Amino acid sequence: xxxxxxxxxKKAEDLATMISHYGPALMTxxxxxxxxxxxxxxxxxxxxxxxxxHLEGYNPERASMKTWxxxxxxxxxxxxxxxxRRMFQIPLDVGEDIPDELPDATTAExxxxxxxxxxxxxxxxxxxxxxDQRPLKEIAYITGAADDSLEREASRLxxxxxxxxxxxxxxxxxxxxxPR
Numbered sequence: 001x002x003x004x005x006x007x008x009x010k011k012a013e014d015l016a017t018m019i020s021h022y023g024p025a026l027m028t029x030x031x032x033x034x035x036x037x038x039x040x041x042x043x044x045x046x047x048x049x050x051x052x053x054h055l056e057g058y059n060p061e062r063a064s065m066k067t068w069x070x071x072x073x074x075x076x077x078x079x080x081x082x083x084x085r086r087m088f089q090i091p092l093d094v095g096e097d098i099p100d101e102l103p104d105a106t107t108a109e110x111x112x113x114x115x116x117x118x119x120x121x122x123x124x125x126x127x128x129x130x131x132d133q134r135p136l137k138e139i140a141y142i143t144g145a146a147d148d149s150l151e152r153e154a155s156r157l158x159x160x161x162x163x164x165x166x167x168x169x170x171x172x173x174x175x176x177x178x179p180r
Contacts, residue, residue, distance in 0.1 A: 019048055022066060026073050032131060033123050034077050035116070043080055047073040063141050071142040074124055081120035106172050114171040122164045129161055 026047060031040040050072050051058075058068055115123055128134045128142060136154035145153035 015048070015052055018051070018065070022069050023048075025066065026069060029070060029127065029132065030073050030077050032127050033120060034080060039080060043073060043076045046076045050076065063138075067138055067142060070128075071144070074128075074142050075144070077124065078120055106176070110172060110175055111168070114168050114175060117171055118164065118167065122160075122167070125157065125161060126164060129157075 023044060026044045027040060030043045030047075031037070034040040034043055047069060051069055058065070062068075063071070115126060118126070125139065125143075128139045129136070134142070136157050137150050139157055140150045140153035143153075143157075
């Protein structure tokens with residue numbers, strides 16, 4: 001039934017290969033944002049189910065298979081996190097008194113705790129840019145920008161990353177000021 005090859009993948013026969021090849025990277029990506037193991041596994045599973053259903057729509061000229069799968073995982077993870085409404089709201093207007101650098105006493109654990117206080121979209125942008133070291137154009141594609149607006153979206157993402165760094169500095173400064 002699915003004998004026709006679609007961009008290098010035969011639907012039924014190659015699904016297991018696709019999962020074994022891309023599954024670990026997707027688990028790492030999703031697991032940094034969706035911190036409950038079972039939820040991360042569900043997101044990755046939903047990613048592959050969605051990819052399987054829409055494999056005919058995959059265009060290798062627009063993005064690599066890895067990037068396309070990350071795009072699907074990104075949206076699946078956000079969907080899960082929005083459903084859970086576990087966001088901590090930080091005002092968009094960060095004011096004038098934000099330090100230029102992270103507080104000197106900042107530990108990796110504190111940074112991780114501060115990142116967890118950001119909305120899921122911002123957590124995922126940090127993940128893609130700093131941890132996965134993806135270029136801004138690729139992040140623009142993953143987050144849903146159309147091909148004709150990737151340049152504009154990459155520029156917007158650069159500004160957004162700047163604001164996220166400001167929020168992180170604000171959170172960390174506040175955390176360091178609190179008695180432990």
